[in-house]
Amino acid sequence: MTNVLVLGGTRFFGKDLVELLLDKGVDVTLLTRGQTEDDFGDKVRRLVADRTDATALREVIGSQTYDIVYDNICYNAQEAREAVSIFAGKVGRYVVTSSLSVYDYGSTSLSEEQVDTYHYEIDPDPDAKLDYAEGKRQVEAVFFQQADFPVAAVRFPIVLGPNDYTKRLHFHVGRILRGEKIVISNPDTVMNYIHEEEAAAFLYWLGLDCDLTGPVNARSDGELSLLETINLIEQETGCKAVVSSKGEESEQSPFAAPDSWVMDTSKAYNAGFRFYQLSEWFPLLVSHVAGEEKGAL
Numbered sequence: 001m002t003n004v005l006v007l008g009g010t011r012f013f014g015k016d017l018v019e020l021l022l023d024k025g026v027d028v029t030l031l032t033r034g035q036t037e038d039d040f041g042d043k044v045r046r047l048v049a050d051r052t053d054a055t056a057l058r059e060v061i062g063s064q065t066y067d068i069v070y071d072n073i074c075y076n077a078q079e080a081r082e083a084v085s086i087f088a089g090k091v092g093r094y095v096v097t098s099s100l101s102v103y104d105y106g107s108t109s110l111s112e113e114q115v116d117t118y119h120y121e122i123d124p125d126p127d128a129k130l131d132y133a134e135g136k137r138q139v140e141a142v143f144f145q146q147a148d149f150p151v152a153a154v155r156f157p158i159v160l161g162p163n164d165y166t167k168r169l170h171f172h173v174g175r176i177l178r179g180e181k182i183v184i185s186n187p188d189t190v191m192n193y194i195h196e197e198e199a200a201a202f203l204y205w206l207g208l209d210c211d212l213t214g215p216v217n218a219r220s221d222g223e224l225s226l227l228e229t230i231n232l233i234e235q236e237t238g239c240k241a242v243v244s245s246k247g248e249e250s251e252q253s254p255f256a257a258p259d260s261w262v263m264d265t266s267k268a269y270n271a272g273f274r275f276y277q278l279s280e281w282f283p284l285l286v287s288h289v290a291g292e293e294k295g296a297l
Contacts, residue, residue: 001027002208003065007051008072008097010036012163016200017070018044024204031060054082065090068207072097076135078126080142091149095207098140098153098215100192101133105259107190112155112215112267117141140215150213152206157219157263158255161196162288168254173286174293175251176233176241183247183256187227190260192219195285198276202268210271217263222278226255236286 009018009030015038021028022043029045030038038044049056051073069091074080080096087094102117103110117140123130130138143151160169175182194202202218224232230241244251265275 001025002067003027003029004068004070004207005029005031005047005066005091006070006072007031007074009070010038012165013159013161013196013199013203014070014072015163016161016197017072017203020200020204024208026208029066031057051083052079054086057082058086061086061090063090067092069094070097070203070207071095074139075132076130077123077128077138077142080139081126081146084142084147088148093207094143094147094149094151095203096139096143096151096153097203098155099133099136100155100157100217100219100261100263102137102140102155102215103261103263105257105261107260109262109264110217111264112217115215117153117215118144144214150211152213153215154203154206155215155217155263156194156199157192157261158194159196159199160193160282160285162285163196166254169285169289170293171254172230173233173237173289174296176230176239177237177290177293179239179242181242181244181247181251182230182253183245183251184226184230184243184253185245185256186258187230187243188225189257190223190225190262191229191255191257192223192262193278193282194219195276195281198281202273202275205273206268210273212267212271216268217265218268218273218275219263219265220276220278220281221265223262224278224282226253229255232283233286233290236283237290 008014031047034048047060049060102115120141140153
């Protein structure tokens with residue numbers, strides 16, 4: 001039986017991944033701080049530690065080996081360095097969650113080689129204060145350049161779903177239902193998304209069903225401009241959006257970007273993965289969120 005460790009498996013797409021692994025008969029161990037309850041019961045093993053505490057992480061891992069480690073909660077070079085050291089000789093394959101944020105904005109479709117983290121300079125300062133995007137570049141660079149085991153880094157765009165604890169889609173739907181202003185300075189910006197269940201399916205596939213390494217882009221087929229997103233929410237809710245180019249920070253769309261941000265998924269597609277169609281699941285999700293928001297009014 002395949003033996004898998006999941007770091008970050010108690011909420012959102014990490015939880016979806018664990019559910020999928022269990023459905024497939026995989027032996028799952030969760031590493032958790034013990035602060036978020038889950039309903040997996042005795043179907044999983046649990047290790048309790050804060051992954052940012054290298055000493056505690058090393059202690060709970062001990063001499064245990066894993067066929068696959070999924071790491072959904074690595075955010076900087078130091079955490080990556082610690083993982084490379086702790087899991088050396090103990091894992092057959094490592095899949096770390098990265099981000100679209102590693103790329104600069106632009107109107108062209110972004111392919112993996114445009115950000116070459118195999119040759120990216122690693123910041124040696126363990127206490128460096130980096131933004132999210134640079135943190136993820138550093139994570140990839142450390143794993144690709146220093147790990148003695150195969151590593152794949154999934155570059156996800158905005159992940160959406162009914163269990164999205166960030167409530168980014170809820171922000172838009174709720175404000176439109178309440179007639180509140182949404183600030184969008186560049187409504188023609190084109191974005192891509194991935195559904196939480198699709199993200200989990202992709203992680204499963206990348207860990208167990210293929211041997212790709214390095215960075216791999218993953219997103220649903222299709223794009224939406226911010227204006228198209230607002231229009232779709234208007235259609236699903238029957239309410240008119242109040243959109244402005246200026247306003248308070250609290251009114252700013254969490255989807256806002258200065259330019260388009262769309263990834264090319266040829267690498268994954270050519271390896272055999274077939275993505276969801278954004279046009280099929282996005283309206284259904286908006287309808288679901290609208291139901292929740294209307295119930296809260």
